[in-house]
Amino acid sequence: MEGVVGSNPATPTHILSPFLVAVLYISTMDTLAKLQILSGAARYDASCASSGSKREGLNGGTGNTSSSGICHSWADDGRCISLLKILLSNDCIYDCAYCVNRSTNPVERASFTAREVIDLTLDFYRRNYIEGLFLSSAVLQSPDNTMERMVRVAEALRTEEQFGGYIHMKIIPGSSSELVRKAGLYADRISVNIELPSQASLQRLAPQKHKHAILEPMALIGREIATSLVERKASRRAPLFAPAGQSTQMIIGASPETDFQILRLSEGLYKKMNLKRVYYSAYVPVIADNRLPVLAAPPLLREHRLYQADWLLRFYGFSAEEILSDDAPHLDESFDPKTAWALGHPEFFPVEINRADYATLLRVPGIGVLSAKRIVAARRFSLITPEGLKKIGVVIKRAKYFITCSGRSSEKHDSPPGLIRQRLLLGDSREAAVSALPKQLVLPGLFA
Amino acid sequence: MNSYLYDGTADGLLSSIAWILEEEPDPENVTLRERMDTLFEEGFTIGTDATLAESLFFRLKHHAPDAAHTLYSFMLAEKEGMETSLLHYVSLAFKHGDKVKGYLTHPAVRDIINVAKKAGRELHRMKGLLRFEKLQDGAYLAKMEPDYNIINPLAYHFSRRLKAQHWFLYDVKRRIAARWDNGTLQFGTIEQFTTPALSEDEKKVQALWQAFFKTIAIPDRKNPRLQKSNMPMKYWKYLIEKQGE
Numbered sequence: 001m002e003g004v005v006g007s008n009p010a011t012p013t014h015i016l017s018p019f020l021v022a023v024l025y026i027s028t029m030d031t032l033a034k035l036q037i038l039s040g041a042a043r044y045d046a047s048c049a050s051s052g053s054k055r056e057g058l059n060g061g062t063g064n065t066s067s068s069g070i071c072h073s074w075a076d077d078g079r080c081i082s083l084l085k086i087l088l089s090n091d092c093i094y095d096c097a098y099c100v101n102r103s104t105n106p107v108e109r110a111s112f113t114a115r116e117v118i119d120l121t122l123d124f125y126r127r128n129y130i131e132g133l134f135l136s137s138a139v140l141q142s143p144d145n146t147m148e149r150m151v152r153v154a155e156a157l158r159t160e161e162q163f164g165g166y167i168h169m170k171i172i173p174g175s176s177s178e179l180v181r182k183a184g185l186y187a188d189r190i191s192v193n194i195e196l197p198s199q200a201s202l203q204r205l206a207p208q209k210h211k212h213a214i215l216e217p218m219a220l221i222g223r224e225i226a227t228s229l230v231e232r233k234a235s236r237r238a239p240l241f242a243p244a245g246q247s248t249q250m251i252i253g254a255s256p257e258t259d260f261q262i263l264r265l266s267e268g269l270y271k272k273m274n275l276k277r278v279y280y281s282a283y284v285p286v287i288a289d290n291r292l293p294v295l296a297a298p299p300l301l302r303e304h305r306l307y308q309a310d311w312l313l314r315f316y317g318f319s320a321e322e323i324l325s326d327d328a329p330h331l332d333e334s335f336d337p338k339t340a341w342a343l344g345h346p347e348f349f350p351v352e353i354n355r356a357d358y359a360t361l362l363r364v365p366g367i368g369v370l371s372a373k374r375i376v377a378a379r380r381f382s383l384i385t386p387e388g389l390k391k392i393g394v395v396i397k398r399a400k401y402f403i404t405c406s407g408r409s410s411e412k413h414d415s416p417p418g419l420i421r422q423r424l425l426l427g428d429s430r431e432a433a434v435s436a437l438p439k440q441l442v443l444p445g446l447f448a
Numbered sequence: 449m450n451s452y453l454y455d456g457t458a459d460g461l462l463s464s465i466a467w468i469l470e471e472e473p474d475p476e477n478v479t480l481r482e483r484m485d486t487l488f489e490e491g492f493t494i495g496t497d498a499t500l501a502e503s504l505f506f507r508l509k510h511h512a513p514d515a516a517h518t519l520y521s522f523m524l525a526e527k528e529g530m531e532t533s534l535l536h537y538v539s540l541a542f543k544h545g546d547k548v549k550g551y552l553t554h555p556a557v558r559d560i561i562n563v564a565k566k567a568g569r570e571l572h573r574m575k576g577l578l579r580f581e582k583l584q585d586g587a588y589l590a591k592m593e594p595d596y597n598i599i600n601p602l603a604y605h606f607s608r609r610l611k612a613q614h615w616f617l618y619d620v621k622r623r624i625a626a627r628w629d630n631g632t633l634q635f636g637t638i639e640q641f642t643t644p645a646l647s648e649d650e651k652k653v654q655a656l657w658q659a660f661f662k663t664i665a666i667p668d669r670k671n672p673r674l675q676k677s678n679m680p681m682k683y684w685k686y687l688i689e690k691q692g693e
Contacts, residue, residue: 061612062613123653124653126580126588126610128579128590129579129688300669
């Protein structure tokens with residue numbers, strides 16, 4: 001930990017006596033140093049959502065939740081900060097190869113007391129820094145011991161402090177179902193990290209974590225959420241159980257699974273376990289280990305493409321088998337997965353904007369959920385013209401190869417997919433596409 | 449084509465629209481603008497009636513709740529020169545109900561919705577980016593300089609969130625403030641503002657937040673462009689975590 005304040009004492013405020021300053025100084029050092037260690041250790045968790053829950057604030061209490069979620073800041077890596085994302089402790093008994101907190105890694109260790117976490121959460125919340133708390137932890141003595149400490153923090157926040165803000169809690173794999181249930185009563189969202197996309201990789205890189213210890217609590221949470229929804233329908237006073245649902249996270253690029261395997265896994269999680277979100281986290285080499293690949297940079301583009309494909313699964317009516325196959329198991333790096341699918345399915349296009357149904361519109365590159373809905377709404381008033389399409393928010397430079405407007409189109413639809421591919425890559429002008437064709441005569445120096 | 453004038457106030461605008469919708473056979477063919485009191489100004493001036501303005505809003509809310517929400521957000525933007533568009537939008541909203549939002553090929557609908565969306569976006573953003581500082585007397589103060597006049601709905605948001613605190617919002621440029629104390633919300637203008645003293649532990653909490661902000665970013669993924677596009681620099685002035693940058 002560089003820059004921990006030991007060598008660089010904070011300037012004491014003049015209003016305090018020297019003695020008080022010393023006391024204040026030591027206690028600040030403590031929480032500040034711990035916060036630096038335990039937020040630094042939590043930053044590889046990708047989840048930031050604060051949405052999906054609508055908790056009314058209690059009288060005399062602090063906080064409510066907003067169903068759309070609120071971002072409070074954006075960190076230097078551009079990711080949103082919504083929750084106070086910390087570990088309760090980084091003092092881990094496990095030795096997972098990819099993890100910065102693995103027991104054999106010589107990092108500084110720290111653990112918060114419950115009081116410290118509660119005070120940090122409330123102090124930050126009252127100043128509107130955060131939407132709530134994201135609490136995870138390394139495995140301290142045993143999964144149950146750790147989970148119990150975490151649940152105690154959430155319980156105190158809800159019952160003693162009347163805290164109504166958002167709480168996201170990690171479930172430690174292997175903790176008892178009783179503790180998992182308790183976590184769901186206090187948290188808005190709970191998540192069990194799947195960590196790696198296959199049992200084999202898990203065994204190799206995280207030997208102390210077992211597939212069933214991850215999947216069992218997930219299934220339990222899924223059942224509890226479903227039961228709670230039924231009970232809430234019958235009586236509005238029935239207790240909430242993780243009203244913002246459950247999510248999970250896996251590391252991309254630390255193990256050999258293909259994108260196809262990953263997407264099929266996500267699809268299963270959405271369908272069978274009713275997950276709200278699967279997060280993908282590009283593997284950042286934080287520690288050398290001969291079981292891990294050596295990467296020049298984290299595979300950010302791959303992560304991005306997986307998120308795009310994930311959106312296709314959740315909002316666009318695609319299945320994993322449509323996006324990828326055993327023969328082509330990886331997502332195209334140069335095209336988003338929807339464009340890649342469209343280029344491979346010329347028989348589906350062109351789509352007529354003024355007639356196609358919503359599901360068909362969604363399959364057109366350059367048309368998103370919002371613009372598809374707008375197209376359907378706008379057609380009630382008048383035929384849509386190419387001009388109107390632009391105003392609706394359709395990305396014309398991508399969509400134009402795949403649509404007609406009242407039978408007309410700016411593009412020839414019998415163009416071979418190869419040409420469309422090239423023009424999509426090189427931008428708008430025909431000249432650019434032509435000049436990129438091979439065998440073009442280039443006079444050296446002419447365009448210097 | 450008839451042209452109408454109003455006094456430039458929000459009430460005047462809404463009551464003129466109500467009047468025109470009542471009296472004009474074809475409201476989508478008349479214009480409405482602010483009276484400038486110049487010589488030879490053409491047009492019929494409509495008087496301002498706050499009750500009429502209010503009843504227009506509630507009738508619209510009953511008839512087309514989404515359109516009423518758009519109207520509300522549009523008014524926050526305090527945009528001048530778009531009165532005719534607003535008149536046509538409201539007229540169409542009464543005719544088509546909430547389906548009017550699909551009528552994006554109509555220039556008035558598109559313009560009004562676009563402005564409303566911008567104001568709504570800033571309101572949502574400010575719900576996250578507002579920063580309170582604890583004062584010596586235990587109250588909390590948040591200063592801001594938003595583009596749009598969003599203090600009303602913003603204060604409402606915090607009245608449901610930070611119920612147990614005594615707090616103030618202060619719009620520095622417009623010199624208006626909101627105050628929440630003991631379950632009541634009040635608004636007022638501020639003639640002269642003196643920054644009150646901060647509570648003793650305030651700097652300590654701010655230092656904790658700054659430290660958290662720094663360590664939560666993954667160094668290998670540094671991306672200042674993305675940060676700025678999500679959090680434009682115009683908001684940095686009052687962000688504790690962005691002080692000294």
